[in-house]
Amino acid sequence: MTKELSEMPVIYIISDALGETAEYVSRAAAAQFSGVRTKIRKIPYVQDEIHIDEIIEEAVKEQAIIVYTLVVKRLRTYLEEKAQELGLDTVDILGPLINILADKTNLAPSYTPNVTHLLDEQYFRKVEAIEFAVKYDDGKDPRGVLLADVVLIGVSRTSKTPLSMYLAHKGIKAANIPLVPEVSPPQELFQISGQKVVGLTLKPDLLNQIRTERLRTLGLGASADYANYQRIVEELEYARGIMRKVSCPVIDATGKAIEETASRILEILYKGDRND
Known part of the structure; x- marks a missing residue:
């Protein structure tokens, strides 16, 4: 049975940069559900655990899905643990690929936020x-x-x-x-x-x-x-x-x-x- 439009979950986008990549992926995924308007809330430049706590507190109220592009491993781990404790679904856009590239190249990633714009x-x-x-x-x-x-x-x-x-x-x-x-x-x-x-x-x-x-x-x-x-x-x-x-x-x-x-x-x- 098709869900009512009001049942479409809210997506929180969390990033230590602009969050454009996560937003693009989220909108591309939501577009697969014809006729459904998805509410997307983007929170850029997240730099510490206190900010993550504030975001998760709001996300719990809406039972939101959290899609994130956090480069700093400490913040990724913290976000995942907090979200799991509170029963929130998360999608890590960058983490898995960074890990695979590290394995394939035998190099250590720099974990520098917003590095593409800093260097380019x-x-x-x-x-x-x-x-x-x-x-x-x-x-x-x-x-x-x-x-x-x-x-x-x-x-x-x-x-x-x-x-x-x-x-x-x-x-x-x-x-x-x-x-x-x-x-x-x-x-x-x-x-x-x-x-x-x-x-x-x-x-x-x-x-x-x-x-x-x-x-x-x-x-x-x-x-x-x-x-x-x-x-x-x-x-x-x-x-x-x-x-x-x-x-x-x-x-x-x-x-x-x-x-x-x-x-x-x-x-x-x-x-x-x-x-x-």
Whole structure:
């Protein structure tokens, strides 16, 4: 017989960090019971036995299930003993896996709470770089040119935005500037070293195909100036002139995957290799 909705147990999530992992697992499990709304109470940054006592006192009143990600072994043991005394069910998310890894590696775990965020500075740099790439995409704010680790320049549809986002996931702050004959590039582009700028280009035939398909997707005719072959040749020549003026390396991305072009950009940034 299906239980009434009111009978669905409350889940207490206890963690010495944010408790995101335990919450995700709990919600994934609860989602298997269609139509049931589960009450989840998350208690992060639990650091001592006194706090555990307070939580368990509340959990007993609701006969809650306790799901936890406590790294410190002392606190895990204390929580398990207290919960068992009072007849509460517990689920240890991290403990069993830590124990298995210790057995397999013959190494002693550090038992350091929140260690992933304490050690992973690259995580925060990546988030910052992604926000940067969004803010300074497509020349929206030329001030980003002065703040970027790398500035990508090129005509429309040379993959400047996808490359900026890919590099952002590597922790690289990338701004990008579209080059259009009718619009002068921002002065900031000429105020930075050419070593921080990378020009992107494609063969005219490929760019014509990409733009034609783009127009088709938008429901526009392929005869539009945007996909005109001669116009594309002129744009590419104009862009080449800007790249020469900036004195930056140029990558022909024809036939290259985003990952391959991004790898080439990283080589240029870190090795100073300017030849395509």
